[in-house]
Amino acid sequence: MTRAKRAVVALCAAAALYVALAEVGKGRLPDRIWMGAHYIDNIQLLPTWRSLFEEGTFLVESNILVDSALVSTRRVAIGLAIGSLVGIALGLLTGAAARLETLAEPWVLFFRFTPALALLPLYVVWFGYGEASKVLLIATNVAAVTLLGAHEGVRRVPRVYLEAATVLGARGFFRFRKVVLPAAFPAIFASVRVAAGLAWVTIVVAELIDARMPSLGYLLALSGAYPRVPTMLIAIAAVGAMVLLFDGLALLLHARATRWMRRAA
Amino acid sequence: MDATGGVTALLEATGVSYSYPGDNPTLALDHLSLEVARNEFVALLGPVGCGKTTLLRIFAGFLTPSEGSVRCAGSTIDGPGWQRGYVLQEEAIFPWMTVRENLEFGLQAKGVDPQARRTVSDELLGLIGLGAFESAHPRGLSAGMSKMVEVARVLATDPEILLMDEPFGALDAQTRARMQDALLDLWEQRKKTVVFVTHDAEEALYLADRIVILSRRPGRIQADFRVDLPRPRTVETRFSPEFLLLKRKVWEATAG
Numbered sequence: 001m002t003r004a005k006r007a008v009v010a011l012c013a014a015a016a017l018y019v020a021l022a023e024v025g026k027g028r029l030p031d032r033i034w035m036g037a038h039y040i041d042n043i044q045l046l047p048t049w050r051s052l053f054e055e056g057t058f059l060v061e062s063n064i065l066v067d068s069a070l071v072s073t074r075r076v077a078i079g080l081a082i083g084s085l086v087g088i089a090l091g092l093l094t095g096a097a098a099r100l101e102t103l104a105e106p107w108v109l110f111f112r113f114t115p116a117l118a119l120l121p122l123y124v125v126w127f128g129y130g131e132a133s134k135v136l137l138i139a140t141n142v143a144a145v146t147l148l149g150a151h152e153g154v155r156r157v158p159r160v161y162l163e164a165a166t167v168l169g170a171r172g173f174f175r176f177r178k179v180v181l182p183a184a185f186p187a188i189f190a191s192v193r194v195a196a197g198l199a200w201v202t203i204v205v206a207e208l209i210d211a212r213m214p215s216l217g218y219l220l221a222l223s224g225a226y227p228r229v230p231t232m233l234i235a236i237a238a239v240g241a242m243v244l245l246f247d248g249l250a251l252l253l254h255a256r257a258t259r260w261m262r263r264a265a
Numbered sequence: 266m267d268a269t270g271g272v273t274a275l276l277e278a279t280g281v282s283y284s285y286p287g288d289n290p291t292l293a294l295d296h297l298s299l300e301v302a303r304n305e306f307v308a309l310l311g312p313v314g315c316g317k318t319t320l321l322r323i324f325a326g327f328l329t330p331s332e333g334s335v336r337c338a339g340s341t342i343d344g345p346g347w348q349r350g351y352v353l354q355e356e357a358i359f360p361w362m363t364v365r366e367n368l369e370f371g372l373q374a375k376g377v378d379p380q381a382r383r384t385v386s387d388e389l390l391g392l393i394g395l396g397a398f399e400s401a402h403p404r405g406l407s408a409g410m411s412k413m414v415e416v417a418r419v420l421a422t423d424p425e426i427l428l429m430d431e432p433f434g435a436l437d438a439q440t441r442a443r444m445q446d447a448l449l450d451l452w453e454q455r456k457k458t459v460v461f462v463t464h465d466a467e468e469a470l471y472l473a474d475r476i477v478i479l480s481r482r483p484g485r486i487q488a489d490f491r492v493d494l495p496r497p498r499t500v501e502t503r504f505s506p507e508f509l510l511l512k513r514k515v516w517e518a519t520a521g
């Protein structure tokens with residue numbers, strides 16, 4: 001069974017399970033929950049397919065869902081691009097020059113483990129409430145991941161390739177461009193793929209806290225304010241779908257760029 | 266042979282010792298001296314760990330001897346270079362390049378223009394008989410073909426010396442026999458000085474003009490004799506009585 005077919009089967013199974021749970025829970029789950037300072041009544045903890053469908057139709061017809069998805073996607077794409085370029089460039093440098101590595105290492109560790117939440121207020125202060133702070137936040141997280149990926153990619157180039165290149169008279173930048181870089185490419189690209197997922201995590205967090213304009217995060221925050229559970233679920237599903245889309249694109253690009261790797265090297 | 270009749274050594278190791286660094290430095294080579302003449306095909310034979318790979322890597326310039334010196338055409342070897350082609354057992358063909366790009370790599374590194382590069386790679390493709398695979402990536406090649414491309418790749422820059430470390434070790438017996446013949450064909454057409462490391466006595470005898478046998482660690486020269494089998498070598502050579510006599514000679518030399 002191909003990967004796509006398996007994914008479809010898995011999704012259908014998950015959907016069937018959800019429907020079952022929602023139907024079972026309709027009469028049995030509490031419809032009164034404690035939120036904030038008071039109880040809220042008439043909450044569907046597991047909305048049935050009908051309410052999901054109704055609200056989904058509304059969101060799509062009013063363009064809210066599509067606009068939000070587009071805005072969030074744009075931010076992720078730009079942040080991913082900037083972060084990847086910066087991260088890969090720095091990673092290549094530190095991978096190729098040991099002295100630079102020791103300088104950069106503490107900074108890399110710091111940014112890698114600092115969650116987006118911690119940096120967000122700082123970025124808002126530095127870059128304002130607009131697009132810049134969110135995009136740069138994504139770029140920071142992405143850069144930390146791709147820096148490591150590029151660095152490891154360069155370091156892990158098999159010694160035989162380096163020796164073969166040296167014996168054939170390749171030195172310095174020529175050797176880097178024609179041997180090191182292509183050999184490191186799979187590892188670099190793998191880190192970009194991981195960074196894409198991380199970028200989505202980051203943007204949702206950023207948009208939840210600093211909600212402006214149409215965005216998926218804002219949609220989640222809004223639906224949480226009422227609360228409207230069907231919209232919440234739809235927004236979460238939308239984010240999930242975008243992540244899958246980005247990942248799928250990354251896989252396609254990777255497959256095309258590394259046709260030469262098909263045989264086990 | 267030069268004008269006076271003396272043999273001109275192309276590769277010289279004089280009193281070479283090598284110790285692997287570390288907490289317990291192990292002596293891999295012990296005051297070893299060896300001279301290889303121009304266009305001579307020398308096989309370095311010995312058991313595992315005898316230092317033959319170490320010696321080859323010293324000749325290639327990847328290692329510096331702890332004692333003694335190595336010289337190539339009179340000048341000290343101070344690093345790897347295209348003048349000393351080096352092929353090992355591990356697969357080192359660049360998988361992201363086509364066969365032709367692999368062949369032209371050394372020339373490109375030297376700054377040779379595309380037209381001249383193409384002439385050389387055309388010739389090499391003809392020599393190894395892989396013209397049909399010029400735009401193929403290594404993934405489309407068998408292990409044996411891949412290895413021949415590697416050999417041709419180092420020949421592209423026209424080095425004087427070819428250093429080979431058990432290049433056919435990873436191949437099955439039949440492919441290995443074919444590769445040995447292919448190598449000899451190549452060598453007949455493009456005479457080079459070859460130092461060929463192997464642990465297979467038959468391979469050594471089939472290929473070489475001269476066998477140098479190294480002892481167990483630390484490596485010293487245990488035997489050094491000529492292989493006077495007629496050239497070109499064929500499958501008949503392998504079954505000739507002279508071959509068997511030589512095999513016995515090698516056996517007795519290594520039994521000690």
